[in-house]
Amino acid sequence: MNHNSTIEADTAAVRALLERTCEAWGRGDGAAYGESFTADATDVTFVGTVYHGGEEIGRAHQVLFDSFLKGTRLAMKIVDIRFYGPDTAVVVSHGDVYKTKPKKLGKVQTYTVVRQQDGQWRIAAIQKTKRQNLMEAISFRFQPASRPRTSR
Structure with a gap:
């Protein structure tokens, strides 16, 4: 397998991993979510809660799926995937939780x-941040040089 086809296969595997998290969320299946x-x-949530380990992440999400996240789905748009060696990638995405139809994807x-050793890709860390569009716009207006080269 050449380098480009390896990257394409790994990119597809990483995308499939994140798709599985969305599917598990949509089923309200905390165990399957945690297995990712x-x-x-x-897992650092956008409110600042820190969970450790797939088992705890799955257990905590099951509690959430059974209560105020009941019936929700997870929308995600991958913005960037970058590989750092053969076994590590960083993915940036926009996403949000919804019930009927995804609105603006307000989280990064x-x-x-x-x-891992079994050949499967898994999430080692995730940081979720709620976008503050108004604060970002104000910052860019008064400090235009702070605007990223590419706004995504």
């Missing part, structure tokens, strides 16, 4: 994903 994470993963997620 490494045993020592870190940064994933660190790793290929």
